[in-house]
Amino acid sequence: MTSENVDLHVPILARVEGEGAMHVQVSNGEVTDIRLEIYEPPRFFEALLRGRDYTEPADITARICGICPVAYQMSAVHAIERACGVAVGGEIRELRRLLYCGEWIQSHVLHIGFLHAPDFLGYESGIAIAADHPKMVESILTLKRTGNDIVDVLGGRPIHPVNIKLGGFYKAPSRAEMRSLREPLLQARETCVELIRWTAGFDFPDLQQDYEFVSLRHESEYPFNEGRIVSNKGLDIDASEFEQHSLEEHVAHSTALHSRLKDRGWYHVGPLARWANNFDLLSSDIQEFAAEVGIAPVENNPFKSIVVRGLETLHAIDESLRIVDGYAPPAKSFVDVPARAGVGWSATEAPRGMLYHRYEIDDEGIILAAQIIPPTAQNQPTIESDLRRFVEENLHLDHEELQLRCEQSIRNYDPCISCSTHFLTLTIDKS
Amino acid sequence: MTIAEPRNPTLAVWKFASCDGCQLSLLDCEDEILALAGALDIAYFPEASSGMVEGPYDVSLVEGSITTPHDLERIKKVREESGVVITIGACATSGGIQALRNGADVSEFIGIVYAHPEYISTLEMSTPIADHIEVDFELRGCPIDKGQLIETIVAHLAGRPPRIPTTSVCMECKARGNPCVMVAHGTPCLGPVTQGGCRALCPTYNRGCYGCFGPTESPNTEALAEQFVKLGMRDDAIARSFRTYAAWAEPFKQEAERRDPS
Numbered sequence: 268m269t270s271e272n273v274d275l276h277v278p279i280l281a282r283v284e285g286e287g288a289m290h291v292q293v294s295n296g297e298v299t300d301i302r303l304e305i306y307e308p309p310r311f312f313e314a315l316l317r318g319r320d321y322t323e324p325a326d327i328t329a330r331i332c333g334i335c336p337v338a339y340q341m342s343a344v345h346a347i348e349r350a351c352g353v354a355v356g357g358e359i360r361e362l363r364r365l366l367y368c369g370e371w372i373q374s375h376v377l378h379i380g381f382l383h384a385p386d387f388l389g390y391e392s393g394i395a396i397a398a399d400h401p402k403m404v405e406s407i408l409t410l411k412r413t414g415n416d417i418v419d420v421l422g423g424r425p426i427h428p429v430n431i432k433l434g435g436f437y438k439a440p441s442r443a444e445m446r447s448l449r450e451p452l453l454q455a456r457e458t459c460v461e462l463i464r465w466t467a468g469f470d471f472p473d474l475q476q477d478y479e480f481v482s483l484r485h486e487s488e489y490p491f492n493e494g495r496i497v498s499n500k501g502l503d504i505d506a507s508e509f510e511q512h513s514l515e516e517h518v519a520h521s522t523a524l525h526s527r528l529k530d531r532g533w534y535h536v537g538p539l540a541r542w543a544n545n546f547d548l549l550s551s552d553i554q555e556f557a558a559e560v561g562i563a564p565v566e567n568n569p570f571k572s573i574v575v576r577g578l579e580t581l582h583a584i585d586e587s588l589r590i591v592d593g594y595a596p597p598a599k600s601f602v603d604v605p606a607r608a609g610v611g612w613s614a615t616e617a618p619r620g621m622l623y624h625r626y627e628i629d630d631e632g633i634i635l636a637a638q639i640i641p642p643t644a645q646n647q648p649t650i651e652s653d654l655r656r657f658v659e660e661n662l663h664l665d666h667e668e669l670q671l672r673c674e675q676s677i678r679n680y681d682p683c684i685s686c687s688t689h690f691l692t693l694t695i696d697k698s
Numbered sequence: 699m700t701i702a703e704p705r706n707p708t709l710a711v712w713k714f715a716s717c718d719g720c721q722l723s724l725l726d727c728e729d730e731i732l733a734l735a736g737a738l739d740i741a742y743f744p745e746a747s748s749g750m751v752e753g754p755y756d757v758s759l760v761e762g763s764i765t766t767p768h769d770l771e772r773i774k775k776v777r778e779e780s781g782v783v784i785t786i787g788a789c790a791t792s793g794g795i796q797a798l799r800n801g802a803d804v805s806e807f808i809g810i811v812y813a814h815p816e817y818i819s820t821l822e823m824s825t826p827i828a829d830h831i832e833v834d835f836e837l838r839g840c841p842i843d844k845g846q847l848i849e850t851i852v853a854h855l856a857g858r859p860p861r862i863p864t865t866s867v868c869m870e871c872k873a874r875g876n877p878c879v880m881v882a883h884g885t886p887c888l889g890p891v892t893q894g895g896c897r898a899l900c901p902t903y904n905r906g907c908y909g910c911f912g913p914t915e916s917p918n919t920e921a922l923a924e925q926f927v928k929l930g931m932r933d934d935a936i937a938r939s940f941r942t943y944a945a946w947a948e949p950f951k952q953e954a955e956r957r958d959p960s
Contacts, residue, residue, distance in 0.1 A: 281748035284718050308715040308765045309820055310796040314807040320938060326908065330795045330943070333719020333841060381725060381746060392747030394735045408728040415726060415790075423899050425726055426719040426841040427910075428904045437905040518816050524812075674748070 270297050273662070280677065282382040283393070284334050285684025290520075291658055291673060301655045303469055303647055304675060305521040307684050313637045321347050321632035322433055326455045328624070328639070329427045332683055334377070337418060338617030339369035340431045341492055342624040342639075346506075350628055351612025353604045358597040359435040360492075362421060363591040364561055366431070367491040367615070368583040369417025372455070373425065373540075374618035375576040376414060376582075378681045379466060380407035383573050386675035387469040401466065407456045411581075413448075413455040417587060419571055420444050435601030445594045452591065458586050460556070467560035471570040474657050478567060478649070479531060480540035483616055489548045489582055490541065492615045498534065499543050499565065506612040509623055513640065526645040533648035536620030537680060538575045539566055553582055569653055569679040576681075606632030611663035617642050619681045642681045650680050707756035707855060710742035713775055714762025714769050715740065715796055715824060719841040720787035721761050723746055727844050734848070738855065753779030757854055760833075762787040763796060763824045770821070777831040781855055785827045786847065790841035792912050793946035795840075797824040800946055826946070835860060840910035840943040843895050866890055866906045866914040870898035879906055886926045888939065891917035891949070912944035919953035933957040 273293035280287045286307040292300035312331055316324060324343040327335035348355060355363070368618060381393030390396045397404035414423040420440050422428020430437050440617060485493035497503045504512060515524040528534055546554065546564040557564075562574050608630040614623045620642030627636040657676050661669060711721050724745060725731065741751035758780035764770055779784060788794050799807055800823045808815045827833055837850055846862055853860035863869075867889035871878065879885040879901045889898065889907030893914040900907045913919075919940070926936050937958030940950040 279744050279750070281744045281750070282746065284722075284745060286713060306768075308769060309811065310715055310765070310824075311799055311804075311807040311811055314802075314810040315798045316797065317810075318934065323938070323942075327795060327942070330717050330840065333717040333722045336717075336719070344780070377725065385748070391749035392740075392743075394731070394740065394746065397732055397735070404732070408731070412728040415728070423903050424841075424896075426722060429900050429905065429908075431904075438903045465947050519814070552869075580916070 268461070273658075273666065273669065275666070275673060276466060277670065277674060280674065282385065282678060283682050283684060284332070286683070287682065287684045289654075289673060289677060291654065293386075293658065293662065296657050296662065298658050301651050301658070302520045303650050303654070305647075313639060315638040316634050319634050321351075321626070321628045321634060324624075324637070325431050326427075326429075327432065331639070331641070333426050334374055334683060335370060335597050335617045335619065336365055337422070337431075338429050338615060338622050340428070341367060341615045342613050342622045343626075344431065344433050345492060345613035345615060346624040346626050347628070348604055348611065349613060350609040350626055351604050351607055352609070353434065353602060355435060355602055358439075358595065361590050361593070362436060362439070364491050365587055366421045366428075368438065368587045368590075369414045369421065371583040371618050372414025372580055372587075373411055373418065374414070374681075375580045376407060376411040376462075378460065378618075379573055379576050379580075380404065380411070382681070383675075383678050384466065386467075386671070386678060387573070404675040407462065410455050410458045413451045413584075416451060417448060420448060432601055433604040437600065439596050441602035442594065442596060445591050448587065448591050452584055452588050456581070456588075459577065459581045459584055463556070463574060463581065466577055468574045469573070471568060472657070472661075473674070474569060474653065474654060474660070474676070475567045476569065476653060478535040478539070479533075479647075480543040480565075481528070481534045481536050482540040482544045482621055483550070484544050487548070489545050489586075490616050494620070496575065496614055497544055497671065500531070502528070502531070505625065505669070506614045507610065508613065509640075510625070510638070515640070515644075521647065524644055525648050526640060527648060533652055534645065535649045536642050536645050537572070538579050539569065540620065541579070541616060542566060542575050543612055549568055549582060553578060553585070556581070562603060568677065572679050600668065604629065619683050620646060641683065643684060646680045646682065650677055650682065653679070662691060671692065701856055706737065706739045708739045708741040708751070709754040709851075710753065710758045710780065711740075712742075712758060712760045712762075713745070714773065714827075715762065715765040716762030716787070716789045716791070716794065716910045718745065718761070720790075720839075721759070723786075723842050723844045723847055725758075727848060728844065730848055734851070738851075748794070754781070755779055756781045758783050760790050760827050761787055763793045763798060763826060764830055765821055765824045766819055768819065769792065773827060773830050781924045782834045783827075783831065784837060784850060784854070785833050786833045786837045787842050787942045788838065788910060788912060790827045792944045793824045793826050795943050797946035798941060799824060812817055824946070837862070838893055838911040846895055864892055864915055865894055865896045866917075867892045867896070867898050867901070867911070869900050870894040870896070874902060876900055876901050879904065879926070880929070884929050886929055886931055886939065888922070891919050891922050897929070908942060909940070909950065910943045912947045913949040917949050919949050920956070923953055923957060
């Protein structure tokens with residue numbers, strides 16, 4: 268049966284972080300309106316940061332998102348250190364990578380097991396899955412806790428960690444604390460392999476899009492904190508050039524601004540983008556395992572992002588083990604970052620995609636301007652493009668099935684709506 | 699005659715202006731969440747489940763502050779539908795970091811962030827839930843402590859008051875045997891005027907408390923601020939230290955105004 272007229276409206280999108288709605292309208296077999304509506308209340312972080320001290324964004328911007336606070340902390344400290352002409356290396360740089368691994372593990376596993384898997388299996392929630400698959404859900408919880416434990420050891424608590432400062436950490440972990448992570452990580456590795464196999468066996472709706480994948484690319488590492496901003500279609504810029512290449516658009520149905528690349532259009536950030544741009548930097552173990560579970564080096568079906576998240580989690584576990592095993596406490600847990608007038612930029616890889624910060628500070632370290640471009644604002648036009656394409660190709664589905672699949676397709680992006688709301692100084696007004 | 703089966707109490711989790719971190723704390727209870735889901739029915743928790751059962755609910759957890767006209771109406775409905783309302787976290791309890799807008803020109807803020815101010819619907823102030831409805835219990839923290847969350851839920855299920863200490867962070871430092879960061883290395887610390895619950899987290903990590911659990915009972919903020927002056931802090935920096943995650947809590951607000959009346 269082909270539906271000539273469809274009106275899908277989901278007023279409260281479940282299993283996403285923050286408040287959004289979906290609206291899809293089809294008239295006479297043509298998609299006439301597609302909207303991912305974002306009604307999350309604005310909180311005006313960029314305005315609140317003006318006049319604050321340059322040491323404060325590491326704590327303040329964490330409050331933008333309870334699911335990816337580390338991403339905000341890392342983009343903030345790297346941007347401000349750059350403004351002050353300081354680069355952090357050695358063991359502190361390694362600890363920052365480990366901290367980010369912890370966040371990827373906790374956020375990816377939460378999304379895989381609790382927010383996205385229910386769509387593939389026809390459950391309302393991860394807790395409901397537990398009724399039928401208790402062992403699997405228990406091992407997912409244990410795996411998630413391993414990520415929390417890493418952030419706990421390095422940051423003091425899993426949400427809004429307190430131990431992150433400009434130049435490094437207030438206190439470096441002891442050898443014993445780092446060693447305590449080792450056994451859980453080894454266990455987590457086994458669980459993660461099992462989780463990947465489980466998700467690889469799901470039925471994936473067919474959707475192929477020719478995305479422009481945008482992510483960081485570092486010369487020798489799968490990216491967390493450092494690298495150039497690249498795409499699979501030839502973009503290759505420094506973070507300081509990003510705003511010259513991106514356009515932000517304020518539309519009526521969203522308190523998040525939509526991002527586009529100048530002359531290039533909408534683009535895709537997140538696990539699939541990192542995967543496509545950095546596949547060669549993964550271990551041969553992970554590359555071979557990906558082939559075994561049916562994931563290509565460039566994966567254009569967004570529904571398969573759930574498996575790629577699992578593979579990235581595996582990488583984060585391996586990277587954590589490497590850092591834990593090689594750890595020697597640094598003589599000092601931070602380098603000094605004296606204030607100087609200037610501008611600094613940074614992009615880092617939040618679990619759900621590239622997160623850009625810019626700060627302008629004066630010679631006393633007071634913030635004059637701040638700019639934040641979160642991943643979901645960048646993905647919002649891409650999410651709408653996927654929805655349009657999916658609806659056009661699947662009008663034969665009944666109303667309920669089509670609606671469920673549309674919601675699932677939004678969740679492919681692990682959208683973080685609290686993050687995407689309330690940012691961005693507008694550069695271009697297209698109205 | 700049939701006897702109704704005893705039913706589990708129902709739980710609802712609501713979000714207002716916030717980062718989601720406090721409700722995430724519930725999903726971060728990896729060791730307890732399945733047991734908890736067995737003891738009560740999670741009837742409404744959109745972040746975790748697409749199954750949304752209509753009210754009334756026995757217990758409502760409310761995250762976030764009130765910042766829009768729509769949310770002002772919504773919170774009243776939450777009250778009507780809930781047996782017990784528990785606010786979770788600094789946003790719900792004192793307006794949160796977004797209360798830094800209070801007293802500023804919000805239209806200017808909108809102009810800094812958005813191109814079309816006419817699309818944006820917001821109130822002048824970010825205010826705590828208790829400014830608008832009766833609240834049965836307030837759980838502090840940015841974010842809340844998950845142990846305190848479990849204790850609060852369990853206590854309400856058992857019909858007893860939650861055992862949540864209202865003493866200062868200093869007590870927790872003493873209990874942990876931490877040297878005082880102010881005395882030992884001259885680091886400004888809000889611990890003496892801040893409610894505990896974090897197990898003195900920041901001092902344990904060699905930094906001063908930044909007040910994310912909000913003011914303790916009868917805090918002597920003025921004396922502490924004088925101590926900060928002796929440590930070399932300027933008034934504008936002292937004002938900023940009180941203007942963070944509990945900026946709109948009365949004692950912190952007053953001390954910030956005393957130091958920086960602008």
